[in-house]
Amino acid sequence: MKKYSEMSKEELLKEKESLLHALEEYKKMNLSLNMARGKPSVAQLELSMPMMDTLHSEADMVCEDGSDCRNYGVPVGIPEARRLMGSLMEDDPENVFVFGNSSLNIMYDQVARSYTHGICGNPPFSKQEKIKWLCPVPGYDRHFKITEYFGAEMINIPMNADGPDMDMVRDLVENDPQVKGIWCVPKFSNPTGIVYSPETVFAFAALSPAAPDFRIYWDNAYCVHFLYDDDHPFIPEILSECEKAGHPDMVFKFASCSKITFGGSGISAMASSKNNLADIKKTLTVQTIGHDKMNQLRHARFLKDHDNVIEHMKKHAAILRPKFELLEATLDNELLSRGIGNYFKPKGGYFIAFEGPDNTAKETVSLASDCGVVLTGAGAPFPYGKDPDDKWIRLAPSFPTPEELEKASEIFAVCARLAYLKTLTA
Ligand SMILES: Cc1ncc(COP(=O)(O)O)c(C=O)c1O
Structure with missing residues (x-):
């Protein structure tokens, strides 16, 4: 995959044109997807429903x-x-x-x-x-x-x-x-x-x-x-x-x-x-x-106790892991392969922090929002909501279903590419 930094101005403009077209297609889909907050998914919540049976009208x-x-x-x-x-x-x-x-x-x-x-x-x-x-x-x-x-x-x-x-x-x-x-x-x-x-x-x-x-x-x-x-x-x-x-x-x-x-x-x-x-x-x-x-x-x-909690957390991990891996694959294939941004592959927790090129986070979040994909506001992971380089975006893959996440990550990648192209062709 050719890196954006290796492309001629003409190639960059052509790439921008095709991404703008893709964006218009997403907008027509009237999507409503959310990668903003680290909430457990419905499938994860189901794991703890038996807890509700521990206390009942006959319970000690x-x-x-x-x-x-x-x-x-x-x-x-x-x-x-x-x-x-x-x-x-x-x-x-x-x-x-x-x-x-x-x-x-x-x-x-x-x-x-x-x-x-x-x-x-x-x-x-x-x-x-x-x-x-x-x-x-x-x-x-x-x-x-x-x-x-x-x-x-x-x-x-x-x-x-x-x-x-x-x-x-x-x-x-x-x-x-x-x-x-x-x-x-x-x-x-x-x-x-x-x-x-x-x-x-x-x-x-x-x-x-x-x-x-x-x-x-x-x-x-x-x-x-x-x-x-x-x-x-x-x-x-x-x-x-x-x-x-x-x-x-x-x-x-x-x-x-x-x-x-x-x-x-x-x-x-x-x-x-x-x-x-x-x-x-x-x-x-x-x-x-x-x-x-x-x-x-x-x-x-x-x-x-601790050991039982670890067994319970393995069930959460079985639901969460494929989602993280899906998002990571999209970031690797669509962005990092083009020389766009970086991120740390987490071994746990609820988030991935994408470090994009300078001056692209706000624009990426705004483009995604136009397509119906809600991301955590750019700047949110910083005091006073001010990211001095405007480059960090927090991605939360836990809540959407795998199908929703696949679409949301695809759109995120297109928006991040477009935001970067805008700075390169400005
Ligand atoms: C680091 C951290 N602390 C605390 C919380 C909130 O925890 P609680 O639900 O116990 O208030 C979160 C939720 O996302 C979190 O990420």
């Missing part, structure tokens, strides 16, 4: 500590749910609190608590002159929305193949007391699919922050979400690494079952040091008399 509703799950109480989570989430997060259940349906919600609450009341006796963020937050990019748009909402100045940190640029992180964290946090998705990162290397995790644990209230927000949303049954990347457990390095309070870990059972109807959890959890409990007990313990019980009885 008493959890291990003797509490009746139909009633108020146990704000830190029922013991079996803490043990389950601890097994997924590799933490002692003692260090795990189980909350409600959304981990994003508990991340928001943690930032909100820090803002209004401060962390472990430190002044509230709202009383401090300025708050800065480190944002590995491209990253998760909803993380950035939280810190934008609370007025933090967000600083882009480039993502390398083994995690965030740790020299830059160290320099900022160790020298600037206004730096209070960093967003991390250590495994199958959203949206690049990158897994942090052990060296990156050790470098995090070794940080000596200038601010006593600096925390690493370790969102392990994809901790068991592998695509290949025999390829599960290992990363060291950050909480114990921080403890070994003498910084036991430096990390808040988050996870949820949204992409294990039901999107937005799973259970969420936070793991941290005893100090941090005691601090959190002070506001937690003002906030609620207890989360949805029936859902916690349902999850504990259905998912049981």
Whole structure:
């Protein structure tokens, strides 16, 4: 396949003409396809329907500590749910609190608590002159929305193949007391699919922050979400690494079952040091008399333990893997073979981040939208929605059916080619 960079102006114009024609044909099809958000597909949701049978009108509703799950109480989570989430997060259940349906919600609450009341006796963020937050990019748009909402100045940190640029992180964290946090998705990162290397995790644990209230927000949303049954990347457990390095309070870990059972109807959890959890409990007990313990019980009885969850995740992988491979084949055959863009082949998670040529992302998204294909907005994986090079597009292959995905990826490739041709022939 001839690369666009090797084509004459005449050839480029001819190629553009034929793609414009293809675009007009797609527009006539009145399609409505969506590769924007990382939602589990209907087939994946079906996998967890037997969970609904674990609680029924005859079921024993008493959890291990003797509490009746139909009633108020146990704000830190029922013991079996803490043990389950601890097994997924590799933490002692003692260090795990189980909350409600959304981990994003508990991340928001943690930032909100820090803002209004401060962390472990430190002044509230709202009383401090300025708050800065480190944002590995491209990253998760909803993380950035939280810190934008609370007025933090967000600083882009480039993502390398083994995690965030740790020299830059160290320099900022160790020298600037206004730096209070960093967003991390250590495994199958959203949206690049990158897994942090052990060296990156050790470098995090070794940080000596200038601010006593600096925390690493370790969102392990994809901790068991592998695509290949025999390829599960290992990363060291950050909480114990921080403890070994003498910084036991430096990390808040988050996870949820949204992409294990039901999107937005799973259970969420936070793991941290005893100090941090005691601090959190002070506001937690003002906030609620207890989360949805029936859902916690349902999850504990259905998912049981780590090994059982891994078996369950293999069923998700069997549905997701062909979709990722289909999308990757389209990117390879239609774009990379023409010298257009690049991407990292993820081994898990929910996304592929396509790095197109500079100044093409917005145009690609807009052309796709004209054809009825919804993509995540260009710029979304960056703080303030601003991709300085306008080149990253997050692709989410999970939700569409294989047939829909095939069409959507084909159209995406045509739009990306056209957007690049427009810059080359401008
Ligand atoms: C990195 C990351 N964290 C958190 C979430 C949301 O999780 P929850 O459904 O538990 O709020 C997502 C969802 O896409 C995600 O990608």
